[in-house]
Amino acid sequence: MRVGNLARPALVTAPRGLDPRLRDARGAVRVVILARGARLLEPAFKAALEVARASAVSPASARRITRDRGFARRLALREERERERGIALLRRKALPAGELLVRLARRVALLGGTTVEAHPLSMTLTAVVPARSLPKLAREPLVFSIQPARTERPAVWAGSEAVGAPTWWGQGLFGQLATGAPADANGSGPDLYVVGDLIDAEHPAYRRLLEAGRFLVPPGQRPTCPAGVSGGGDPCKHGTMIVAMAVGQGCPSEHGAICELTSDRRQLGIAPGLDKLLMSGDDPPGGFNDQLFCGGRGLPPFSAASWALGEAVPFESNCGSGVWPIAADPAENASVSYGGDAQVTDPDDDAFDQARDIGLWSLSLFSAAAAGNLGASYDRGSRAKCMGFNEFCVGSFTPGANLTDRSDDRVSDFSARGPTPGGRKKPDIVAVGQGFGGFPNPFWRSSGQPLYTGGETGTSFSAPQAAGAAVLLHSVGVTDPLARKALLINSAYKPPTLGCPQDAGAGRDAAGFSPTWGFWDPCWGWGALDLDRAWRERANWASGWARPGKPAFYRVRLEGSDDRATVAWYRRGTFRPLPYLGGELILYTLTDLDLEQITPTGAREQLSGSRIDNVEQVRGGQGPYPRSAIYKVVARSTVEGQREERFAIAATRPLTPLVAPVPEISASRGRGGATTIGDGDTLSVTVRNPSDELQASGVNVEVVLPRHLVTSDSTRLQLGNLAPGEQVTFELAFRAVQEGSDPIRVYSRASALGEELSDERAVQATGQAPSPVPPPPSNSSDQPGRGSSGTAHVETPTPPPLPSPTGPTPRTRRLNPLLGTPAARLRGRTVSVAFTARTARGWRAHLSYRIGRRTVRRVMRLRCRRVRRGRVSCRGRMRLGDPVPVRARLTVKVTRPGDRSYLPFARIIRIAAR
Secondary structure, X not given: OEXXXXXXXXXXXXXXXXXXXXXXXXOEEEEEEEXXXXXXXXXXXXXXXXXXXXXXXXXXXXXXXXXXXXXXXXXXXXXXXXXXXXXXXXXXXXXXXXXXXXXXXXXXXXXXOEEXXXXXXXXXXXXXXXXXXXXXXXXXXXXXXXXXXXXXXXXHHHHHHXXXXXXXXXXXXXXXXXXXXXXXXXXXXXXXXXXXXXXXXXXXXXXXXXXXXXXXXXOOOEOOXXXXXXXXXXXXXXXXXXXXXXXXXXXXXXXXXXXXXXXXXXXXXXXXXXXXXXXXXXXXXXXXXXXXXXXXXXXXXXXXXXXXXXXXXXXXXXXXXXXXXXXXXXXXXXXXXXXXXXXXXXXXXXXXXXXHHHHHHHHXXXXXXXXXXXXXXXXXXXXXXXXXOOOEEEEEEEOOOOOOOHHHOEEOOOXXXXXXXXXXXXXXXXXXXXOOOEEEOOOOOOOOOOOEEOOEEOHHHHHHHHHHHHHHHHXXXXXXXXXXXXXXXXXXXXXXXXXXXXXXXOOOOOOOOEOOOEOOEOOOEOOEOOHHHHXXXXXXXXXXXXXOOEOEEEEEEEOOOOOEEEEEEOOOEEEEEEOOOEEEEEEOOXXXXXXXXXXXXXXXXXXXXXXXXXXXXXXXXXXXXOEEEEEEEEEOOOOOOOOOEEEEEEEOOOOEEEOOOXXXXXXXXXXXXXXXXXXXXXXXXXEEOOOOOOOEEEEEEEEEOOOOEEOOOOOEEEEEEEOOOOEEEEEEEEEEOOOEOOXXXXXXXXXXXXXXXXXXXXXXXXXXXXXXXXXXXXXXXXXXXXXXXXXXXXXXXXXOOOOOOOOOOOOOOOEOOEOOOOEEEEXXXXXXXXXXXXXXXXXXXXXXXEEOOEXXXXXXXXXXXXXXXXXXXXEEEXXXXXXXXXOOEEEEEEEEOOOOOEOOEEEXXXXXXX
């Protein structure tokens, strides 16, 4: 959080008495009353300067802080003590001015008015007064002037309007589950968990959630703050102020004029209709955080975060073991409003960041986090970082004077700038964190305190606003948290003033592209939150998978240069718990995914290819428009921990997924089980193009046999091009020559749209020794091993026959007539077969398939021609008269009888019709 800097009060230039604009007012009017007695402000102002001076750090001290940690700690403690003394002095010096305002508030009450705010340092009182009483109030000796009050909307209204939330409200969508949208695992709508903050659920901004049972806290804890708590130690202060940006429920009518505005809708957060709001709650003695009911303590201890997110954590204790409870309706979205800034010398990735990434990935969670409030310290090494790669890092911007016009928005001075110490692109976006009027007053219970107040700013307000935006997207069916992240980034508003001093030298062109950062900016991130555009693009997303050799393609029709596409994915890992020791992190290397925009022929137009980020974005580029294009998501590195990497893509225009024409392999053996040494078997391989629109070019297949298997067939096959939906089946004969258990591996390669495609399969094929032959039974009578006379009988083995004097009988060596591997394919109604052989004579091809209960058999004519010495190419083609049923299996049998020169040959090839 950041408190606005104190400055010397401006000289009073307002006219004395009643402002002319109020003379024709009717009903109750909100006014600002300036009291007499300005001399009382001088000692208070001097005390305020002491407070400001205590918070200042000299340039020399700032440089020493980065080098000396001990000095930084001592300096912080000294400044805090000086600041506390200064605040105590300010309180004493402002006491006379405060007493004067109390007297003035009493006069206002006697005239039928209500005091809203009192500011001793400016000697002003904000009140709602009946118009007929204004002339009499202006004549009071304590009053210097009365002016119309500025229209200061609560934070939830100004912030919500500035980012386009009324567009969703106009459709009746306030965060509740939309009609037809998929529900969560509990059959309800989206939920939000506020991390690390307590909220006063009895404040009117949240009371409706509490009364409806939509405000959840862990067992044994309380959803409200203790009455009478005030001052800087109030544990509910921070959370009560900021969470209304996401779920503020408005101001109930029974509070009357103190609500400032009569319409509840004008005091709503981004998603007030969400299903459940979860928080840690106040932990009284005896709660789960304290001890078990049996009197022992569990390890690991109870975690409110695990409870809220549905992570069942087992525990051990000296009185038993069990599993900590989880919420009845765990949250799918989270908001973290604690600073995510770091120093440029800090590590870019530590164990805490890694644990955070593993948690968000394993729980499939969207988490918006505050980027931090040290933007003014950029030159002294402060950087935005948030926590890890997966968090949605949110900075702050200040809306302009016209909340419906985004052109005058600006980045808040305090909002932390990027990139991270390691050069990653953070923050992701910016949301409203300043210039929003007021927010729920955490001290509203005290006498004379308003429901809404002001003066605080920071990215703590920005993070819950972005989390509320994610709840809105979730409510209309965007169930993938990666898609919610990609949609919010892709729809972010790009102001015409994109850029900041930290972006100097980035070399941006007229379209906003930088060779250093792409379309990302160190101050704005990918842009400012824009729910109006997010509403239009809410359905333009898809989830997909990619791996090396298998990209993902999406067809789109571009309408302008600002059309974009954004891809987001997780950094993954796992956590292995260790009893009583916590556990250890197992982190996988971030998969390098690239996003390309290409033409329908495969020519590259745009590329986003960072190796250290898990967000990529491309934009339309130069015309002409409209035109067709294809977005391509490619894995440029191996995928650790799983076969493929999951991602989500969002775009300005509707996406049409295209199945990648990867030459998919299916392989099986003719016989199951192990293969005995000396015996043979066949491997049937089918290569299929699964795409309905894209052709696979230059398809080739390679079969790699392990050592214990051999074959005389060709293990490499060139299939040429495979049309959409086409498949080719071939068989390979092999035999086992020794023992072994390594599998047969089949690899395929192809290309499409400028990308190499591949697939592989493994088929188990074990070679085993033949079973031992049992010995022949011995000749015996009554006793084994003895003759009838009772004496031992020894059998003399029969000697092997002597070789013939003329040598062994000569035998003619016959060859396998086939050189290559026969392949067959079905296109439409035409079946074709091709193979390479040693001879052109004696070949036959028989085709058979079933139609209902009838089996159709045909003889295919083969034509063989000599291509070179000792090599013949044979081909056959036949058009089927009957339509082949879908998924019918066709069988092509290629045969040749044996003769003196060649062995007999028979091979069966099966084709599955589509």
